[in-house]
Amino acid sequence: MPEIVSAGPDLGEADLRAFEAPIPRGVNLDQATPLGVVTEHAGGFGGRPGIVGARPDGSAWSPRFAVDEMHLAGDHEVQFVLSDQIAGLGLELRFHLEHTLTMSATLTNRGDTTYTVQRLAPSLPLPSHAEDLLTFSGRWCREFQPQRSSFEGLTVVENRRGRTSHQRVPAIFAGSSGFSEQSGEVFGVQLAWSGNFEIAAEALPDGRRHVQAGELLSPGEVVLDPGDSYRAPDLVVAWSGQGLTGASQRFHQVVRSTATAGTERKVVCNTWEAVYFNHDLVTLQALADAAAAVGVERFVLDDGWFGGRRDDNAGLGDWWVSEAVWPTGLAPIIDHVTARGMDFGLWVEPEMVNPDSDLYRAHPEWTLTTAGYEPILGRHQLVLDLGRTEVRDLLFGALHELVDEYDIAYLKWDMNRDIVQGSHHGHAGAHGHVLGVYELIDRMRSAHPGLEIESCASGGGRADLGILRRTERIWTSDCNDAVERQSIQRGFSMLFPPEVMGAHIGPERAHTTRRRQDLGFRAATALFGHFGIEWNLLSASEADRAELASAVAVHKRLRPLLHRGRVVRVDHPDPAAIVHGVVSGDGSHAVFAYVQLTPSSSMVPLSCRLAGLDPDRTYHVTVIEGIDCLEPHGREQPAWIEQGTTATGAQLVHRGIQPPAMHPESVLLMELVAS
Secondary structure, three states: OOOOOOOOOOOOOOOHHHHOOOOOOOOOOOOOOOOOOOOOHHHOOOOOOOEEEEOOOOOOOOOOOEEEEEEEEOOOEEEEEEEEOOOOEEEEEEEEEEOEEEEEEEEEEOOOOOEEEEEEOOEEEEOOOOOEEEEEEEEOOEEEEEEEEEOOOEEEEEEOOOOOOOOOOOEEEEEOOOOOOOOOOEEEEEEOOOOOEEEEEEEOOOOOEEEEEEEOOOOOOEEEOOOOEEEOOOEEEEEEOOOHHHHHHHHHHHHHOOOOOOOOOOOEEEOHHHHOOOOOHHHHHHHHHHHHHOOOOEEEEOOOOEOOOOOOOOOOOOOOEOOOOOOOOOHHHHHHHHHOOOEEEEEEOOOEEOOOOHHHHHOHHHEOOOOOOOOOOEOOEEEEOOOOHHHHHHHHHHHHHHHHHOOOOEEEEOOOOOOOOOEEOOEEOHHHHHHHHHHHHHHHHHHOOOOEEEEOEOEEOOOOOOHHHOOOEEEOEOOOOHHHHHHHHHHHHOOOOHHHEEEEEOOOEOOOOOOEOOHHHHHHHHOOOEEEEOOOHHHOOHHHHHHHHHHHHHHHHHHHHHOOOEEEEEOOOOOOEEEEEEEOOOOOEEEEEEEEOOOOOOOOOOOEOOOOOOOOOEEEEEEOOOOOOOOEOOOOOOOHHHHOEEEEHHHHHHOOEOOOOEOOOEEEEEEEEEO
């Protein structure tokens, strides 16, 4: 079994003898036990095995592989072909190294009987000084919350909800003690998978450490017939010698290298919090007029346009335009939107069905449920089994017909519940469902190459590198409260770049928390993502609309930088404030935000260092105009706030710049241009 001898910086012409471990005295085996890419119990490894499975009679439960072939593919990829002739199994390992390391493993059944796979999870060995872990927890409307812990014993992150989930994110960071945004050695691992998963960080008694990641398979979920193969989800590994921000930037490069990257990230207006299910042509046309007037580029009609869908009790699965709401079809609203220079998007939830729907009445057996048990509903709905070809064909036909008939540029693809006791022909079906989702999205994209798709799952319930290989953005959270969004978006940015982060300006009073926030604070929070509006602009004052139009113009001016630059999260000593920014690739242009969330313990704000700048250049620093988000207080503020200032990159990186005294929920937006 191949081993990764060292992960991290380039070691040059390393002598591998320097890595050979001794065999200590005591109760031990007579030979060293390798920590292979796929760890093997059969090789003496006493930790978590990377492959678990068996044949119907219980044999082949502990395979031991040997390398048959090795192939180099250019400068960036190597492939190993392995086999265990006794167990009748083949294993292919691929490693692609470019910005990050992508590891893939494919298991093939070469025997005469079936082979049940319970785990296929590659491992990344880590150095002994990787002493700290960072994982993510969360819930609906509070996603991507980082959690720190020490790297001791066995830490396992599991997800059993059928989709990536709000509660668990398929990612982990390990690093040197106390690693921060700008300091320490950091290793990041993401699993490119949109379903159940398990990630284990294991510190072994012999001092070795590794992170192992793979799909969490239910009993009998993957059974290989002779000749069949199972490909485990890819592991994507990022390394940084300069803190967490550096590892994040490498993950961002992965997303930006996919086929869906590079498209124009248009300013969005989504109708959900404006009208909910109350679709009315005259009202929506007026809303589209107001959206166009403030600079919106894409108008998205949300839930409630189809079948019997007047609330969330019925209609899912019946993907035809409701004659009761849209008697002449969607053409009137689409024509109205496109005539005002915007493109049109539509909300769909193809994976779901309401029991009160024509589809369910015709095909109740098409759901991910288990015969003999009363199914558990979520939001009055069940999950369709996209592991079934006939289900995917029906859904493709319905979606294809919609996009073919109407001028639809964008689908907001939602998934609003977990999979519970979901069976496919009596066996666990979450694995097949995820593959079916991928196949359906890929089929839609092939049939409609210009179509853009958003991954939404009650907010950030399906956010991962697997879904981002086939979608343009993620709806980060159903919470548009700007205070909550600051922490949600910061956690999101540790994994994904800003242009895929749906970030909307909601109404003055947030629908999910009932808190009130000024428009400037809401706009400054949404500025750094895929910018949008989710607010009934018909109820907004003329002054608010004018202020909103100004904020949209600022975003459009800065969009090339925000959506292509290097994201920087800054270590700041005041827990009441957070600092983050984006720096262009050549270091000539940057935007930073100093966000005052709550009152500080100090009377005078602490100096704000701006990491990521070129220390050898000189920058002109000004407060960005056009977003009224700065609320200073006190008798006198630093002169540079009004006049701007010029400073060296070294000064700004190491000493920083002095913020004014600010009220809570206030943002200092700074633009830096190198001379």
